[in-house]
Amino acid sequence: RFEGVEQGPPIEVFQLNKLFIDDTFKNKVNLTIGAYRDENGKPWVLPVVRRTEKQMAEDESLLHEYLPVLGLEQFTSASVSMLLGEDNPVIAEGRAFGVQTLSGTGGLRVGAEFLNKHLKYTTFYYSNPTWENHHLVFMNSGFTQPRSYRYWNAETRAIDFDGLIADLKGAPENSVIILHACAHNPTGIDPTHEQWEKIADVMEERKLFPFFDSAYQGFASGDLDRDAWAVRYFVKRGFELVCAQSYAKNFGLYNERVGNLAIVMSDAKYVAPSKSQLTWIVRGMYSNPPAHGARVVATALTNKHLFDQWQVRDHIKQMSSRVFEMREALRSELVKLGTPGNWDHIVNQIGLFSYTGLTQRQSEYLMEEYHIYLLRTGRINVCGLNPGNVQYVARAINDAVTK
Numbered sequence: 001r002f003e004g005v006e007q008g009p010p011i012e013v014f015q016l017n018k019l020f021i022d023d024t025f026k027n028k029v030n031l032t033i034g035a036y037r038d039e040n041g042k043p044w045v046l047p048v049v050r051r052t053e054k055q056m057a058e059d060e061s062l063l064h065e066y067l068p069v070l071g072l073e074q075f076t077s078a079s080v081s082m083l084l085g086e087d088n089p090v091i092a093e094g095r096a097f098g099v100q101t102l103s104g105t106g107g108l109r110v111g112a113e114f115l116n117k118h119l120k121y122t123t124f125y126y127s128n129p130t131w132e133n134h135h136l137v138f139m140n141s142g143f144t145q146p147r148s149y150r151y152w153n154a155e156t157r158a159i160d161f162d163g164l165i166a167d168l169k170g171a172p173e174n175s176v177i178i179l180h181a182c183a184h185n186p187t188g189i190d191p192t193h194e195q196w197e198k199i200a201d202v203m204e205e206r207k208l209f210p211f212f213d214s215a216y217q218g219f220a221s222g223d224l225d226r227d228a229w230a231v232r233y234f235v236k237r238g239f240e241l242v243c244a245q246s247y248a249k250n251f252g253l254y255n256e257r258v259g260n261l262a263i264v265m266s267d268a269k270y271v272a273p274s275k276s277q278l279t280w281i282v283r284g285m286y287s288n289p290p291a292h293g294a295r296v297v298a299t300a301l302t303n304k305h306l307f308d309q310w311q312v313r314d315h316i317k318q319m320s321s322r323v324f325e326m327r328e329a330l331r332s333e334l335v336k337l338g339t340p341g342n343w344d345h346i347v348n349q350i351g352l353f354s355y356t357g358l359t360q361r362q363s364e365y366l367m368e369e370y371h372i373y374l375l376r377t378g379r380i381n382v383c384g385l386n387p388g389n390v391q392y393v394a395r396a397i398n399d400a401v402t403k
């Protein structure tokens with residue numbers, strides 16, 4: 001019975017977010033949860049999303065019938081094209097397809113269960129550090145051997161590339177390697193193109209399977225193609241792979257749970273049996289996905305005018321530029337204050353997060369003394385900063401570092 005249920009540990013990011021909400025201090029700052037905020041610290045519903053939703057509300061041809069188990073075809077094919085580039089030969093050859101999933105997390109979950117059940121993979125590698133949910137999702141999908149590869153060098157505040165390569169070289173054949181497609185969470189540091197080439201060399205040689213996690217395409221640099229470079233490079237090299245795509249950040253559709261699991265195979269004849277097995281995985285997990293967010297994204301990706309508005313003219317550029325500006329602003333305030341240490345990594349990192357290098361003690365000091373909430377690893381959500389609070393945050397960091 002229920003009396004045997006033990007209290008589980010809290011999820012740090014949600015716990016800190018709640019502490020922030022309950023804090024009554026006027027100048028409190030929330031740098032915890034990974035969601036976009038505008039220059040006034042407010043959430044932003046993208047204008048293309050609002051517009052599409054208004055049109056959908058009036059469209060009486062839209063019904064609430066079940067979607068197919070693998071999702072809305074228009075959405076999954078638009079997602080695969082966005083990831084791989086619409087002219088990618090693997091699409092024309094029928095070797096790539098998508099499965100609509102419950103955002104990026106759902107893509108990881110369905111993909112991992114498929115790899116475990118049907119390719120019999122049991123070992124997975126995640127970067128140290130990584131998004132804290134990778135471990136749990138893979139273990140819940142049937143993987144039994146969790147391992148990590150080195151990624152972050154705390155001293156240089158940069159990628160530990162030699163460590164990464166050494167760990168991949170030591171990985172047993174058929175290990176699944178989780179790779180962040182762009183805007184590595186939490187460090188904000190991505191491998192360079194040359195480094196990706198070396199990673200691909202080792203993975204080919206060691207017969208390791210790439211599982212890309214693409215939660216920030218377009219959001220990271222403002223350029224969809226640039227942010228998909230690594231995935232496309234692996235495809236060009238002839239890898240079979242899977243990639244979980246999330247539309248939480250780039251469309252701001254966090255709670256709609258819009259995602260896609262893209263799968264690239266070496267031969268089109270493997271597609272039909274794999275789709276049939278994926279159908280059974282989804283059937284046994286949640287039966288079929290929700291329609292609303294997928295319709296919004298499918299409409300925006302396939303309508304030229306809306307797509308231009310989202311991609312070229314403003315939305316993703318606006319969000320990524322604001323993040324860049326805040327990185328610059330924070331670094332320049334710290335330099336102005338003469339805060340000990342080098343703060344260049346703040347501007348060299350990309351995406352929503354900065355791994356500041358602040359210690360756990362310093363991070364806790366910021367929360368206790370200044371009501372500035374951040375993860376204990378020193379990870380901050382950069383767009384929690386705005387012109388109104390960046391000086392306050394910089395002064396607080398200066399105090400934490402120098403005291």
Ligand code: PMP
Pocket residue numbers: 034102103104105106131180185213215245246247248254259
């Ligand atoms: N992977 C990474 C690296 C992420 O940062 C996130 C979002 N925090 C996700 C996956 C998945 O998020 P969601 O399920 O909301 O799409």
